[in-house]
Every structure is written in structure tokens, then in C-alpha cells.
Amino acid sequence: xxxxxxxxxxxxxxxxxxxxxxxxxxxxxxxxxxxxxxxxxxxxxxxxxxxxxxxxxxxxxxxxxxxxxxxxxxxxxxxxxxxxxxxxxxxxxxxxxxxxxxxxxxxxxxxxxxxxxxxxxxxxxxxxxxxxxxxxxxxxxxxxxxxxxxxxxxxxxxxxxxxxxxxxxxxxxxxxxxxxxxxxxxxxxxxxxxxxxxxxxxxxxxxxxxxxxxxxxxxxxxxxxxxxxxxxxxxxxxxxxxxxxxxxx
Numbered sequence: 001x002x003x004x005x006x007x008x009x010x011x012x013x014x015x016x017x018x019x020x021x022x023x024x025x026x027x028x029x030x031x032x033x034x035x036x037x038x039x040x041x042x043x044x045x046x047x048x049x050x051x052x053x054x055x056x057x058x059x060x061x062x063x064x065x066x067x068x069x070x071x072x073x074x075x076x077x078x079x080x081x082x083x084x085x086x087x088x089x090x091x092x093x094x095x096x097x098x099x100x101x102x103x104x105x106x107x108x109x110x111x112x113x114x115x116x117x118x119x120x121x122x123x124x125x126x127x128x129x130x131x132x133x134x135x136x137x138x139x140x141x142x143x144x145x146x147x148x149x150x151x152x153x154x155x156x157x158x159x160x161x162x163x164x165x166x167x168x169x170x171x172x173x174x175x176x177x178x179x180x181x182x183x184x185x186x187x188x189x190x191x192x193x194x195x196x197x198x199x200x201x202x203x204x205x206x207x208x209x210x211x212x213x214x215x216x217x218x219x220x221x222x223x224x225x226x227x228x229x230x231x232x233x234x235x236x237x238x239x240x241x242x243x244x245x246x247x248x249x
């Protein structure tokens with residue numbers, strides 16, 4: 001799982017959960033996606049005891065922190081986000097969608113000060129209370145259809161954590177798997193392409209291979225937006241083509 005230190009700085013806080021299956025499902029989702037910091041506030045005692053034996057994440061559940069108040073559960077966090085379906089209540093906070101929320105959370109987790117982020121999920125019956133929400137900087141909403149807005153607790157945790165990991169992986173791929181070719185590599189490709197076209201007779205050496213023609217070739221190469229790996233491949237192919245053409249002369 002990528003960026004484990006960042007993932008460890010996000011804690012999932014379940015406020016007053018009542019169903020052991022939901023607690024277990026939330027813990028299992030955390031284990032699936034590489035998150036380990038589970039905190040539970042005032043759980044229904046029987047439900048929490050039963051959840052600790054849930055299949056899939058026994059170690060995570062065994063290490064879960066239990067707190068009496070939301071304030072205690074989030075004391076070391078610098079960003080606290082509550083989750084809500086957003087219906088039938090007047091919200092006093094900024095409400096953001098899941099995609100926008102993930103971008104902010106990712107930035108926070110990536111910060112140099114190693115800030116901690118808390119994601120709050122309310123009880124199955126009532127969600128987060130106004131008192132719980134007062135601890136939040138803003139609220140997150142998972143887009144669901146109007147006719148059925150609320151989600152199961154375990155599912156909501158899974159969706160949020162999946163989106164965080166998916167977005168991180170996508171960002172990592174964009175950053176690390178495609179290094180752009182340098183200008184020098186582009187210039188070498190331009191020169192080899194021009195020499196190959198001259199050797200093949202496509203361009204007339206007396207008139208076509210002018211500075212203007214080379215500028216046009218250079219612009220065409222730039223539009224390809226080659227990676228360094230692609231540039232190396234193009235250079236190899238063009239050198240071979242040019243060698244074959246010159247060998248025939």
C-alpha cells in the first residue's frame with residue numbers, strides 16, 4: 001500500500017456505533033485499504049465486545065482506541081471532517097462532496113508537519129449530533145440518489161477510504177510513471193528525423209531542409225509530449241533508419 005506514513009495519519013472515528021457487524025465492516029474496510037487508526041466513541045458495549053471478534057481485522061480492532069467523548073478522540077488531530085447524508089437538518093458547516101474532500105485531505109496528510117486527520121462517522125440510527133458536528137471543520141457528503149440518501153456505516157467508511165487510496169494511486173502514477181523527455185532529447189529526435197527525411201529523399205536538401213523546416217519538425221515533436229522512455233525508443237528507431245538509408249547510398 002502506498003505512502004503508509006500518510007495513511008497512518010488518518011483516523012476513522014465511529015461515534016456511538018450500535019451494531020457489531022457495522023463496526024467489524026468498518027474495521028475490515030480500514031484493513032483492506034491500509035488504514036490502522038480506529039477510534040470509537042461511546043460504543044454500545046455489547047456491540048463493541050462482539051465486534052472485536054469480527055473476521056478480517058482482529059488486530060486492528062484489538063488496537064482500537066475507546067473514548068468517552070469526541071473531543072478526546074480527536075484531540076491530536078488538526079483537521080476534523082464529519083460525514084453526513086445532509087438531509088432533514090440545517091447544517092451550520094460547509095458541505096463538500098467526496099471528490100473535493102479527498103483533495104483537501106490528501107494535501108493535509110502530505111504536509112510536512114505530519115498533521116493528523118479525523119473522519120467522523122455517526123451512529124447508525126441518528127448519524128452525528130449537532131454537538132458532534134461542532135468539532136468538525138467541515139462536512140463530507142457521499143453522492144447518493146435523492147430517493148435513498150443514507151448509507152450503511154460500514155459501506156460509508158469503505159467508500160471514503162477507497163476514494164482516498166484510489167486518488168493517491170492515481171496521483172502517484174501521474175507523478176512517477178511518466179517522466180517527460182527533456183528539450184535536449186526532443187532536439188536530438190528533431191535532428192535525426194530531419195536527417196532521415198533528407199536521406200530518404202522526402203526532403204530536398206537544396207530547399208526543404210531550411211531553418212524554417214526544422215522549426216516545423218521541432219514543433220511537431222513537441223506536440224507528441226514524449227516521455228523519456230518514448231524518446232529513447234524514437235531515437236533508437238531513427239538512428240537505425242538513418243543508418244540503413246545511408247548504407248544504401
